[in-house]
Amino acid sequence: MTEKPQKSPVLAGVVGCPVNHSLSPVIHTIWAKRAGVDGYYIPIEVPPDYDEFARAMDSLRTVGFAGVNITIPHKENALRYADSVSENAKQTGAANMLTFSEEGAAAENSDIIGFAEAVREKKSAPGMSALVLGAGGAARGVLLALKTLGFTDIRIANRTIERAKELAELFDLTVIDWTKKSEAIDNIDILVNTTSLGMSGQPPLEFNLSALNPSALVADIVYAPLKTSLLKDAEDKGHATVNGLAMLMHQAVPGFRAWFGADAKVDDELRGELVKELARRGKS
Missing domain, CATH: 3.40.50.720 (NAD(P)-binding Rossmann-like Domain)
Known part of the structure; x- marks a missing residue:
């Protein structure tokens, strides 16, 4: 009997400099657990230089990342790197999402x-x-x-x-x-x-x-x-x-749906977990 090949976990993350302050990994980890998705969402620090950013994106695509959120100072770098750009990203002049596929890197602004x-x-x-x-x-x-x-x-x-x-x-x-x-x-x-x-x-x-x-x-x-x-x-x-937490939660929804292929719900339970995390960090 031939064993079925194991499906690789979904990989996604948030790219910035600095990036460890981001709550996005907490949000996506909660949603992945709820949906029963085998996936990981990782904070990735990349120096501000565009060439460094481009090399990092190339590497993430090579190892199979589905996409990444982009935060300061790389939102304009993401726009420059992208093969296709949504109308929202064009009008804002910045992208907070890159989705990777065989067609290339697609930029979006879910803010x-x-x-x-x-x-x-x-x-x-x-x-x-x-x-x-x-x-x-x-x-x-x-x-x-x-x-x-x-x-x-x-x-x-x-x-x-x-x-x-x-x-x-x-x-x-x-x-x-x-x-x-x-x-x-x-x-x-x-x-x-x-x-x-x-x-x-x-x-x-x-x-x-x-x-x-x-x-x-x-x-x-x-x-x-x-x-x-x-x-x-x-x-x-x-x-x-x-408050900014509401915007942060809602802007994360399109990325989770695109990369993890499951529904993402903004609710009081999620909000409560993020408030607890902010308190743990001493920033509430």
Whole structure:
């Protein structure tokens, strides 16, 4: 009797520099266990240089990786490396996913889906007006997500106004002076912080929420700490909030489905495990 060849485990991972802080391995490991999938999701540190990145991707493809998530500072490197690029990745100018196949490496940006789904969890009818703080790579994904959700009046404020003007031209936005950001929220439906302000080890985000519509949603893409000063202030004033953990979980879904071939569910059990992991790391 001929024995059936054993099927190799699915291999995937997250690439960045540094990368050991990432919660993505925790998320994918939980989902793989739930689905009964024989697979491994590994953190892979690669120096910032593009040539180093390209060599690492070639090696991962050679050993049979199904794909990888990409984090700072390699999101633009991933776009450059890819053989095919999705429309979302093109518009953001960055990719947080590479999927490997015989046809090559396909780049995607699931941050857009991640933020949109995190907002839908909290607000089924998000309204029309938004103020986005920050004009970096993360802001681009958030802006596209807001467009997907139907927002038509989007304002942007950034400490360097020139960068805000660049995005305003690309996405048809209204530029708000950074020093007057707290005065531009009286009729908005969602406020989103995409800056590093409020993150562990960074200065706090100084923002006066007094003029904010009581029904407005407040979102912060930071997840360390889980509740930034902005989100604490918003909750104290009765606003619904979205933290960076929600976006992180939802952006992981497309990668898991593509690479591990199984369903991935964002729920309270997963959220609870991630909160415990952040507490273990002293970052909750």
